[in-house]
Amino acid sequence: AFYDKTANIACAYNPTKVMHSVVRSVPSIGPLEALVRVRATGICGSDVHFWRHGRIGTSIVEDECIAGHESAGEVIAIGADVLGLAVGDRVAIEAGIPCGQAGCVSCLTGDYKACPTMVFHSSPPFHGTMCRFLAHPAAWLHKLPGNMSFEDGALCEPLAVALSGVEKAGVKLGQSVLVCGAGPIGLLTLMCADAAGATPLIITDLSEDRLKLAKELIPHVKTLLINRSWMPLEIAAEVKKAAGESIDLSLECTGFESSIEAAIYCVKFGSKVMVIGVGPARQTYPFGYCALNQIDVQFLFRYSHQYPKALKLVSSGKLNLKPLVTHRFALEKAIDAFDTAGDPAKGAMKVLVVDE
Numbered sequence: 001a002f003y004d005k006t007a008n009i010a011c012a013y014n015p016t017k018v019m020h021s022v023v024r025s026v027p028s029i030g031p032l033e034a035l036v037r038v039r040a041t042g043i044c045g046s047d048v049h050f051w052r053h054g055r056i057g058t059s060i061v062e063d064e065c066i067a068g069h070e071s072a073g074e075v076i077a078i079g080a081d082v083l084g085l086a087v088g089d090r091v092a093i094e095a096g097i098p099c100g101q102a103g104c105v106s107c108l109t110g111d112y113k114a115c116p117t118m119v120f121h122s123s124p125p126f127h128g129t130m131c132r133f134l135a136h137p138a139a140w141l142h143k144l145p146g147n148m149s150f151e152d153g154a155l156c157e158p159l160a161v162a163l164s165g166v167e168k169a170g171v172k173l174g175q176s177v178l179v180c181g182a183g184p185i186g187l188l189t190l191m192c193a194d195a196a197g198a199t200p201l202i203i204t205d206l207s208e209d210r211l212k213l214a215k216e217l218i219p220h221v222k223t224l225l226i227n228r229s230w231m232p233l234e235i236a237a238e239v240k241k242a243a244g245e246s247i248d249l250s251l252e253c254t255g256f257e258s259s260i261e262a263a264i265y266c267v268k269f270g271s272k273v274m275v276i277g278v279g280p281a282r283q284t285y286p287f288g289y290c291a292l293n294q295i296d297v298q299f300l301f302r303y304s305h306q307y308p309k310a311l312k313l314v315s316s317g318k319l320n321l322k323p324l325v326t327h328r329f330a331l332e333k334a335i336d337a338f339d340t341a342g343d344p345a346k347g348a349m350k351v352l353v354v355d356e
């Protein structure tokens, strides 16, 4: 049954901290839902974290939970009341489903990412999208333009994070921007800052290979390999030297204390540090320095209304996501995909699970 293409194969984490493949029944759909044949799913750092550590904040792996929330696929059935979507449509699957109910201020004012009853795929107790057949509200499926692949569609999820960060930070033409961390989120943030007209651009990481990819994506970016022994003030001095000037805006994409502190020391008086990275529950940062230099330290939580923009930017050629994909595995081999995504020695950037 496992290799039968009509079986609903899924890949799940569970409290034993071992990834496993499971076969689920094909879900039935409600009147406002669509049944999606999932074709591509990216592995996010949070999926690896739930597998290995069993929790992120208050979201805890207490039972078997299907992984994945970066997905795209094809609509194969639609509910009776669905308008604007048809069988055969190719779609990016928005990872979070807000309630949209009467009285929900977040949903009704438009900043739906703050919906207190948001169902976010692959954050326990909610199952993820790394399966073959997924029931999903049609309203939260975004039709893929004809020139976008399912893989492009899957990558719209992390792109939505980057777009949200760049939008909230208010990146401007001609601003000097530092991006800390050249993981998928940092690289996508770099690409967005570049597309928004920021210059010069500088990106840091601890890995030479990751910085090499940054340079391939954005040839004019200045890269700075961080030595683990450097203190934040030293990092900031190196960043300013490499950029040739103080920084107008830091977009922090690691979540680590020393990187956040360095990001703060890099920016000019009165400037902003947008912390996109999510670190440990408690960390310290230089409060006094921020006060005396009037630094705005801001944080980012996910996104609202970013998928339509993501689709336009990729479809128009403003952003090319393809070089981020370093590994592909069939759905039946999803466990191997996790082993690759979770092992830094394998040098993966974005690992995709695909199902032809």
Ligand code: NAD
Binding pocket: 044, 045, 161, 180, 181, 182, 183, 184, 185, 186, 204, 205, 206, 207, 210, 226, 253, 254, 255, 256, 258, 259, 275, 276, 277, 278, 279, 300, 301, 302, 303
């Ligand atoms: P990742 O782990 O692949 O990338 C992080 C990169 O930072 C790595 O390449 C690592 O080498 C580098 N790094 C570590 N310490 C560093 C330092 N001191 N200086 C410079 N670089 C350093 O993770 P990712 O998938 O790219 O995600 C990045 C961060 O964004 C994570 O913290 C993740 O939780 C967060 N995130 C936030 C949101 C949100 O809504 N705010 C959404 C998704 C992901």
Ligand code: ZN
Binding pocket: 098, 099, 100, 101, 104, 105, 106, 107, 115, 116, 117, 118
């Ligand atoms: Zn709501």
